[in-house]
Amino acid sequence: MNRPDPPTFRIGRIGPADLGAYKNLRDESLRLHPDAFDNDIESEHARPPEGYISRLGLSEPLGGTFLLGAWDGQALVGMVGMERQSLQKLRHSAELNSMNVRPSHMGLGVGDQLMTACIAEARRAIGLEQITLRVSTSSNAAIRLYQRAGFQACGVVPHVIKLIDGPGQVRYFDKLTMVLIL
Ligand SMILES: CC(C)(COP(=O)(O)OP(=O)(O)OC[C@H]1O[C@@H](n2cnc3c(N)ncnc32)[C@H](O)[C@@H]1OP(=O)(O)O)[C@@H](O)C(=O)NCCC(=O)NCCS
Numbered sequence: 444m445n446r447p448d449p450p451t452f453r454i455g456r457i458g459p460a461d462l463g464a465y466k467n468l469r470d471e472s473l474r475l476h477p478d479a480f481d482n483d484i485e486s487e488h489a490r491p492p493e494g495y496i497s498r499l500g501l502s503e504p505l506g507g508t509f510l511l512g513a514w515d516g517q518a519l520v521g522m523v524g525m526e527r528q529s530l531q532k533l534r535h536s537a538e539l540n541s542m543n544v545r546p547s548h549m550g551l552g553v554g555d556q557l558m559t560a561c562i563a564e565a566r567r568a569i570g571l572e573q574i575t576l577r578v579s580t581s582s583n584a585a586i587r588l589y590q591r592a593g594f595q596a597c598g599v600v601p602h603v604i605k606l607i608d609g610p611g612q613v614r615y616f617d618k619l620t621m622v623l624i625l
Pocket residue numbers: 446447448449450476479480541542543544545548549550551552553554555556577578579582584585586587588
């Protein structure tokens with residue numbers, strides 16, 4: 444059966460004026476999905492919005508470092524980040540991070556639209572050859588999203604994330620590395 448056309452959201456670069464909304468969505472996501480992200484909300488909460496400005500890639504002339512947002516009207520409802528490696532021998536690679544969509548907007552194609560725009564933006568970066576990412580093996584929807592976009596799995600590192608929920612209550616999460624050759 445054919446799927447109806449997905450609603451379209453405005454996808455674009457997150458700029459300095461959007462960093463407040465970016466931080467709100469980021470903090471919400473860190474709180475809701477502690478298994479999915481390396482950063483913890485307790486440490487990140489106090490960080491001011493302008494503390495994320497280097498993620499915008501404003502001083503990266505060749506491209507490959509940026510944040511993209513998905514807007515529903517005025518509301519930022521999803522985002523994804525790309526960070527190009529800085530060392531000479533690694534600069535043909537960038538790491539995808541921060542992929543998340545507000546729960547109210549999941550399952551509507553926002554993630555797919557962000558990923559399509561992210562790959563297109565990466566292809567415009569001069570000399571960028573591949574995108575890597577690490578995803579918790581518990582993040583099944585994210586893994587399916589990356590597979591749809593063409594990412595290949597490379598291997599699993601066990602126990603990368605350790606969550607301590609209380610005395611004697613520890614959960615570990617493994618991370619799958621994936622790569623997309625541009
Ligand atoms: C992973 C994540 C970003 C996906 O975002 P999303 O916007 O829900 O993604 P999409 O809507 O594009 O796809 C989700 C599902 O909806 C389906 N879908 C997309 N558009 C659709 C439409 N118009 N009609 C029906 N289904 C649709 C997709 O096929 C997909 O199905 P699947 O889960 O069976 O694979 C989101 O679940 C999330 O933020 N998770 C928590 C954070 C996280 O794990 N981030 C990854 C860090 S590495």
